[in-house]
Amino acid sequence: MTVFGYARISTGGQSATLQYEQLRGAGCTKIYRETASGVRSDRPQLARLLKQLQPGDTVVVTRLDRLARSTLDLLRILDVISKAGAQFRSLSDVWCDTTSPHGKLLLAILGGLAEFERSLIMARTAAGIQRARELGVAFGRKPKLNPQQRRLIAARYAQGETMAALARDFGVSEPTVWRALRGTGEPVATPAAANLPPAPRSAPAKLVRRPR
Secondary structure, eight states: OEEEEEEEESTTOOOOHHHHHHHHHOOOOOOEEEOOOOSSOOOHHHHHHHHOTTTTEEEEEOGGGOSSSHHHHHHHHHHHHHTTTTTEESSSSSSSSSTTTTHHHHHHHHHHHHHHHHHHHHHHHHHHHHHHHTTTTTSSSSSSSOOOOOOOHHHHHHTOOOOHHHHHHEEEEEHHHHHHHTTSOOOOGGGGGGGSSSSSSOOOOOOOOOOO
């Protein structure tokens, strides 16, 4: 069983000496040091530490803000530690200690509150999207052709112009012209739509005749 320490400083000008001393005093035999901002999610040394965990190991930090960026980030890291069969301690936050029954209870409550917060955010987001749709807000990618351009394409196609020529004039691909003539996304009534050829490919393959 190994007691790992994790020390993080935000910039190269800071010193991790105090963290090292506290972690050594807590019995850490191997300490990983990270120089990274607290808002960064990519922390290579922390990732290395978590990958080496074995059942019975313990991870120790001096303070929770040295380890996690937020409550959700903390719970994610603790979940990884727990699944590895290891335990966790924060020297300055005595309640965050999975080696004690009280610490496990508090972390379980914290996890429940975080899950409740996530569900509230999802519910508010869904309600906001539904309200926006009721007000006529369009979601998704902006159409390449507006309704007026679609009607003009339909009229010119009905007069005999090809989809290739229309695509060139309007600066779009032939499949986009084909969808406009079909009325996809914008209901366009056109007598030519019923006589459309099959949908063209975005990038038609060119036949190359090899010399014999």
